[in-house]
Every structure is written in structure tokens, then in C-alpha cells.
Amino acid sequence: MASYAALLGRKLGTVFLTALLLSIVVFIVLRIIPSDPLAMMLPPSATQADIDFIRKELGLDGSIFQQYLVWLGNALQGDLGASIYFRTPVLELLKTALPPTLELVLVSLVMALAISIPGGVLLYKLERRKGEMVADFALVFLLSVPSFLWGIILIIVLGVVYPILPFMGRIDPSFSVDTITGFLLIDTLLQGQWRAWFDAFQHLILPALALALSFSPIIVRVLRSSLLDTAAAQYVNVARLRGQSEWRVLVHHMLKNAALPTLTLIGVQFGFLFGGTLLIELIFSFPGIGNLMVQAIKNFDLPLIQGVALVFCLMVLVVNFCVDGLYAVLDPRLRTA
Amino acid sequence: MSSISVNQQARPRGGMARIFSHPKVAVGGAMVLLFICVAVFAPWLAPNDPNAQDLLATLLPPAWAADGMAQYPLGTDSLGRCVLSRLIYGSRIALIVAVAAATGTMLLGTTLAILAGYLRGGFDRATSFIVVLWMAFPPVVFSMMLMVGLGTGVRNVILAVILVDWTRFYRVVRAEVIVARQREYVQAARLLGFSHLRVMLREVLPGVAPLIITLFSLQMGVAIIVEAILSFVGLSVPSNVVAWGVMLADGRDQIYQAGWNLLAPVCGIVFAVLAFNLLSDGLRVVLDPRLRKRGGE
Numbered sequence: 001m002a003s004y005a006a007l008l009g010r011k012l013g014t015v016f017l018t019a020l021l022l023s024i025v026v027f028i029v030l031r032i033i034p035s036d037p038l039a040m041m042l043p044p045s046a047t048q049a050d051i052d053f054i055r056k057e058l059g060l061d062g063s064i065f066q067q068y069l070v071w072l073g074n075a076l077q078g079d080l081g082a083s084i085y086f087r088t089p090v091l092e093l094l095k096t097a098l099p100p101t102l103e104l105v106l107v108s109l110v111m112a113l114a115i116s117i118p119g120g121v122l123l124y125k126l127e128r129r130k131g132e133m134v135a136d137f138a139l140v141f142l143l144s145v146p147s148f149l150w151g152i153i154l155i156i157v158l159g160v161v162y163p164i165l166p167f168m169g170r171i172d173p174s175f176s177v178d179t180i181t182g183f184l185l186i187d188t189l190l191q192g193q194w195r196a197w198f199d200a201f202q203h204l205i206l207p208a209l210a211l212a213l214s215f216s217p218i219i220v221r222v223l224r225s226s227l228l229d230t231a232a233a234q235y236v237n238v239a240r241l242r243g244q245s246e247w248r249v250l251v252h253h254m255l256k257n258a259a260l261p262t263l264t265l266i267g268v269q270f271g272f273l274f275g276g277t278l279l280i281e282l283i284f285s286f287p288g289i290g291n292l293m294v295q296a297i298k299n300f301d302l303p304l305i306q307g308v309a310l311v312f313c314l315m316v317l318v319v320n321f322c323v324d325g326l327y328a329v330l331d332p333r334l335r336t337a
Numbered sequence: 338m339s340s341i342s343v344n345q346q347a348r349p350r351g352g353m354a355r356i357f358s359h360p361k362v363a364v365g366g367a368m369v370l371l372f373i374c375v376a377v378f379a380p381w382l383a384p385n386d387p388n389a390q391d392l393l394a395t396l397l398p399p400a401w402a403a404d405g406m407a408q409y410p411l412g413t414d415s416l417g418r419c420v421l422s423r424l425i426y427g428s429r430i431a432l433i434v435a436v437a438a439a440t441g442t443m444l445l446g447t448t449l450a451i452l453a454g455y456l457r458g459g460f461d462r463a464t465s466f467i468v469v470l471w472m473a474f475p476p477v478v479f480s481m482m483l484m485v486g487l488g489t490g491v492r493n494v495i496l497a498v499i500l501v502d503w504t505r506f507y508r509v510v511r512a513e514v515i516v517a518r519q520r521e522y523v524q525a526a527r528l529l530g531f532s533h534l535r536v537m538l539r540e541v542l543p544g545v546a547p548l549i550i551t552l553f554s555l556q557m558g559v560a561i562i563v564e565a566i567l568s569f570v571g572l573s574v575p576s577n578v579v580a581w582g583v584m585l586a587d588g589r590d591q592i593y594q595a596g597w598n599l600l601a602p603v604c605g606i607v608f609a610v611l612a613f614n615l616l617s618d619g620l621r622v623v624l625d626p627r628l629r630k631r632g633g634e
Contacts, residue, residue: 021470029486133360140361140618144611146562148569149603152585156596268472275475279566283589294570297481309482314475320473 004328011324015317022313023075024068026306031064061101071306081303085296090307098311099182100170101277101288104211107204108273109184109266111212112219120223120258121250127228139217147214148279154206155283167207168285171200207284211276215269222265226258233257233289260331267323273315359399359623365554365615372609375425384410385424387579391417414584414598415591424601426579430491430568431561431609438498438560445499446506451545453507454514455537463495465511468504476501480563484572491564494573498560506552507558510545517544532590547624554617560609565606581605 046054055061074081080090119147126135145153159167170184171177175196180187185204188197230236231254239249277290285291289308296304357363375382385408395417400410411420453461471479480497487493517523518541526540567573568582576583581602588598 018470018473022473025470026482032486071582137361137364137615141607141611144558144614146566146610148566149606152589152599152603155592155601160592160596205491271472271475275343275477278475278477278481279569282570293478295480297485298571300485305485306483309474309478312475312478315471316475 007104007328008325011321015321018317019310019314023072023310026066026309026313027071028064030306031067032301064264069160080307083296083301083304085299085301085304089305093304094289094311095309096179096182097287097289097292100286101274101281101290102185103183103185104204104208104277104281104286104288105273108208108211108215111208112215115212116216116219116223117255119220120227120262121255123224124227124231127224132153138275139220142213142217143221145214147211147276148283149212150213151207151280151283154210158195165206166199166203170286171196172203175199207286210280211273214276217275218269218272219262219266223258223262226261227254228326230254230257260327263323263327263330267320269314270319270323274312274315356620356623357587359619361615361619362623363619365612365617365619368608368612369616372612373432376428377424379429383419383425384408385419385422387418387422387426388577389418393417396591396598398595399597410554411601412595412597413454414587414595420598420601422585423579424581424605427581427584427602427605428577428609429572430580430622433566434491434495434498434564435560435609435613436556437495438502438563439553439556441499442502442556442560443506443549446503447510447542447545447549449503450507450510451537451541454511455518455533455541457515459490464507468507469566471501471504474501476563477566481570481572484567489572489575491574494564494567495560496561497567501563502541502556505556506549509552510548513545513548514541517541520544523527547620549622552618552622554613554620558613558617561606561609561613565602569624 052061061067071081078091080094082089083093086093123135123139126132155167158165166172175188176192177184177187177191177193177196177200180190184200185197188194188200236249236253239253240246244252277288278293279290280286281288281290282294289311293305293308293312295301296308357366391413394406394409394451395415397409397413397417398405399412400407405412409419409421411424414420414423421539449464453464479501483497483500484493487496523536523540526536531539564573564580565582565585568580569586570582571586573582574580584602585599588595590600591598
């Protein structure tokens with residue numbers, strides 16, 4: 001168990017180091033910018049002294065290296081600078097925008113699993129049967145529709161043509177919910193506002209489904225091939241010979257073992273799910289960090305872009321770290337390795 | 338991946354005939370061909386100038402609807418521009434970005450992968466470490482950030498796709514090169530005194546070529562999606578150039594009055610991406626029988 005803790009500790013160290021290096025990458029990429037962000041925020045009448053003052057204020061003076069050190073020093077103290085466009089601290093903006101995105105991503109992950117576990121089993125069952133070709137083409141088709149197109153299709157079908165579900169924002173503005181955790185599904189419950197909870201949940205369905213629909217074919221694919229791998233394993237034959245029902249063999253022996261490679265894939269592809277929130281949140285006017293990123297980019301808001309980009313990277317790193325930890329819990333062989 | 342029937346029929350036949358007898362290659366290939374033809378012959382196929390505005394006929398429904406006009410088969414957008422013509426012209430940007438970005442991604446990713454996988458050592462560690470860093474970026478976030486750094490425009494969209502996606506080629510090809518360099522034919526070539534460069538180009542590269550072709554087709558689909566995303570956000574083409582993402586962004590404002598304005602570019606993007614994905618998926622099976630049992634990436 002000690003080696004396991006040490007392994008996780010080492011991994012945590014790697015996460016920090018990676019995050020630090022990523023912040024350098026982000027910094028350099030944004031400093032090759034051809035246009036001067038100051039030009040957009042100052043009136044034409046600004047004097048050279050004004051420009052110099054603002055430049056210093058925003059930490060945009062000095063060489064890239066100096067700028068980075070200043071930024072890093074502030075960031076380590078919890079100060080990510082102020083947004084040029086919103087004129088508020090980046091950290092404040094992130095604090096309000098992160099919970100909605102996490103809520104959206106978690107709900108869509110649940111939806112994706114609800115779609116892809118039966119889907120993977122179905123495709124496995126169809127292997128070498130008549131329906132295989134159809135299912136196979138359907139899978140490639142589903143892999144070809146990116147999440148933001150699902151978003152648009154869902155809005156047209158379930159929002160406009162058959163107006164069943166809302167597709168603007170997180171909750172109907174007529175509800176007033178105090179912010180406790182920032183997660184609307186939790187805050188409404190804490191305050192006993194059942195109707196608000198239901199409304200917030202309805203608002204989540206379409207954006208989360210759009211993300212889930214583009215994520216699940218990726219999971220289905222790996223789940224099917226892992227199931228095919230386990231089907232050839234001896235323990236599966238042994239279970240069958242012991243007279244266990246097909247269903248029991250599938251659930252207790254095959255799915256359990258197929259879960260490991262699937263989990264790895266979900267970890268690796270989590271960035272894909274997170275990246276999808278950029279356009280999904282824009283399309284559904286959802287006030288999360290994805291939408292914040294798009295706004296920041298449209299306004300050339302450097303401090304904000306930097307902050308949001310790093311949060312995206314951190315999320316991916318944290319998820320990968322958790323998947324590593326979970327993997328070791330699920331697979332005893334990895335604890336000593 | 339799938340399709341047992343093909344392997345049962347794997348009698349000695351002409352190479353091309355065998356490849357195209359696979360249903361995914363056949364369907365995907367035909368769709369790719371159609372897509373390329375539409376893009377190349379756009380000026381002859383489009384019924385109208387894609388930028389010509391007919392302000393007396395805005396937001397027309399498709400021609401088969403009650404108040405549609407035969408002149409505009411798929412209707413018009415909010416400025417009275419022909420949706421079908423814009424759909425046809427939009428394929429040009431998609432094709433240009435797909436070809437250029439996939440080529441660049443392939444060259445960069447494969448070169449680094451072969452060098453890293455074959456030479457190993459410090460170079461391998463360094464490039465692999467960069468890949469680990471790159472993997473922490475959600476691709477969309479990274480490409481948008483690059484567009485801020487590089488500035489808008491189609492050329493920079495291509496550059497952004499290359500700089501983000503070369504890791505896909507790198508990871509897959511490098512793993513294959515590491516296996517290939519242990520093979521006898523590579524060892525034999527070294528014993529014969531061939532230079533490292535010659536071994537890499539003449540022995541290792543042909544071995545991983547099927548994989549590269551498969552990834553190339555896949556990457557073309559990815560590039561089309563990325564271009565659509567970036568032009569949707571307004572980071573890609575200038576306003577006088579037609580792109581599917583721009584059509585989506587324009588159509589979003591009139592979603593209640595004219596949903597068909599959105600459906601046309603949605604279908605265009607899905608068609609093109611599906612074409613390359615089918616082709617890639619089929620080629621993977623046909624070109625490398627060993628991959629039949631492997632799923633996923």
C-alpha cells in the first residue's frame with residue numbers, strides 16, 4: 001500500500017510540473033499575437049504615458065520572460081490578473097463559470113455511459129450477425145457528427161420544431177436561486193425549490209445530450225472491442241461451463257473486465273468532452289467556462305484566455321490523475337507495478 | 338474491426354479491386370469523390386453567385402415548399418443569398434483545409450514519429466514529453482488559442498490544425514515504428530551497412546505506410562470539423578468567403594424563421610466527415626489485416 005501511495009504522490013508531482021510547463025506554453029502562444037491588446041481598450045486620445053501606465057498595470061511590459069515571472073508569482077498567490085474586457089478579476093469569473101461547466105460535463109458523462117454501455121453490448125452481440133454491417137456503418141456515422149452539430153440539430157428538432165425542451169441558459173430567469181455551491185442541481189435541492197430543480201434539469205438535457213451523443217460512439221467502439229477480447233478469455237469459458245447464464249457471464253465477468261480499457265479511454269478522451277463545451281455552451285447560451293473562453297477569444301482578452309485555458313488543462317490533468325487512481329483501485333495488479 | 342465476409346473472399350485478385358470491394362472503402366471512396374467533384378466544379382454546379390444578395394427574396398424556403406422559388410433550390414438566407422450555392426462553394430474551403438492540414442499534420446507527425454521511434458534516446462524522450470503536454474490541452478481550446486496568437490485566416494487555420502493534431506500521427510506511428518525496428522528485415526538492413534536514414538526511409542517507412550494512409554483520411558475529417566468550428570466562431574475566413582461554419586453562424590440568428598438555413602451546412606459537414614471516416618475505417622481493415630481484431634484508436 002505504501003508503494004501505491006508513493007506512486008500516486010509521484011503522479012501528483014507530475015501533474016504540477018505539467019501544469020507549470022503548460023502555463024509557459026500558453027503564455028508563449030499568446031505573446032506571438034500580432035495585434036496589441038492595448039490598442040483595443042484605450043481611446044484614440046490616450047497619451048504615451050497612459051499607454052505605459054496601463055501596460056505596466058496589466059503586466060504587459062518587459063520581456064516575455066519577465067512578464068511570465070510576474071504572472072506566475074501572482075498566479076501562485078491566487079491572482080490571475082483582471083479581465084481586460086469584463087474589468088473583473090479572472091479568478092472571480094472562473095469561480096462563477098466553472099460549476100456550470102462541471103455540472104454539464106458530469107451530466108453528459110452519465111448520459112454517455114447510459115447510451116454507450118447498452119450500445120457497446122448491442123454491437124458486441126451483433127458481431128458476426130446480419131445486423132453487423134448496418135450497426136457498423138451507423139457507428140461510423142455517429143462518430144462523424146461533432147457535438148456542436150448535435151447541439152444545432154437538437155435545438156432545431158426538440159427546441160424549435162417540437163418545442164419540448166428549453167435551450168437558452170441554465171434556468172428560467174423567473175426562478176431566483178441563491179448560490180451556495182454553484183451547482184444548480186444541488187443549490188435548488190438545498191433550498192427546497194423542486195420546480196427550479198426540474199427547470200434547471202430540463203435546461204441541462206439538450207446541451208448534455210449533444211455532448212454525450214458525440215462522446216458515446218467513442219466509448220462504444222472500445223467497449224465492443226474489449227468485450228470481444230474478454231469473450232476469448234478462459235475465465236469466461238469457465239463461468240459458462242459452471243452453468244452461469246449468458247446474462248450473468250456478461251455482467252459479472254465480461255463487463256467488469258472490459259471496464260478497465262474503457263475507463264482508460266474515457267480518461268484519455270476527457271479533453272475531447274471538455275473541449276466540446278466551448279461551442280455547446282456558446283450555442284446554448286450556457287454561462288460556463290467554455291462560453292467564457294469564446295467570449296475572451298472574441299475580445300482578445302489575454303489575461304482571461306490565459307486563465308481559462310489553464311483551467312481547461314488542469315481539469316484534464318486532474319481527470320487523468322483520478323482515472324489513474326481509480327484504475328489502481330479497480331485493478332489490483334497495478335498497485336505494485 | 339468487423340467485416341468478416343471480405344476476408345473470406347480474400348482470393349488472389351487485383352490489389353485495387355480488392356481494396357474497393359470492401360463496402361466501407363467503396364461507399365466512403367464514392368462519397369469522397371463526390372465531395373471533391375463538388376468542390377472542384379463549384380462554379381459550374383452552383384445555380385447562383387454564392388455572395389449575390391437578393392434582398393427581395395430573403396429567407397425563402399426550399400423550392401419544393403409552398404412559397405419556394407425554383408431559382409433557389411434550397412431557399413435563401415437572411416440576405417437573400419442562395420443556400421445551395423453557398424453549400425456548394427463552402428465545400429471548397431473544407432477541401433482545401435482538409436488536404437493542406439492533413440498533409441502538414443502527416444509530414445510533421447510522421448517525421449518526428451519515425452525519428453523518435455527509430456532513434457529512441459533523448460530525442461524520443463523530448464518529443465514524447467511534448468506530446469504529453471499537448472494531450473492535456475482540449476484540442477478545441479488549443480486551436481482557438483493558437484488562432485488568437487497567429488491571427489485569423491485560412492492559412493492560420495491550417496497551421497493551427499497541424500500544430501495541434503500532429504500528436505495523433507506521432508503517437509500511433511511511433512508505437513508502430515518501435516515494433517518495426519525490432520523486425521528481422523530492419524536488423525538485416527542495418528547489418529548490410531545501410532545508413533540510418535536509408536533504413537528509416539526504405540525499410541521502416543513502407544512498413545508504417547498503411548497506417549499513415551488510414552490516419553491521413555481520418556485527419557481530413559478532423560480538419561473539416563476544426564475549420565467549421567473556427568469559422569463558426571468567426572476566426573477562420575474573411576467575410577466574403579463562403580464556409581460551412583459561417584453559414585451555421587449566419588443561420589443561427591434565424592433559427593425560428595428558417596431552420597433549413599442551418600440544416601444545409603450541417604448536412605455538408607456530416608457528409609464530408611463521414612466520407613473520410615468511412616474511407617479511413619475501411620482502409621484500416623483492407624490495408625492491414627492484423628488490425629482486424631483491434632478496435633478503437
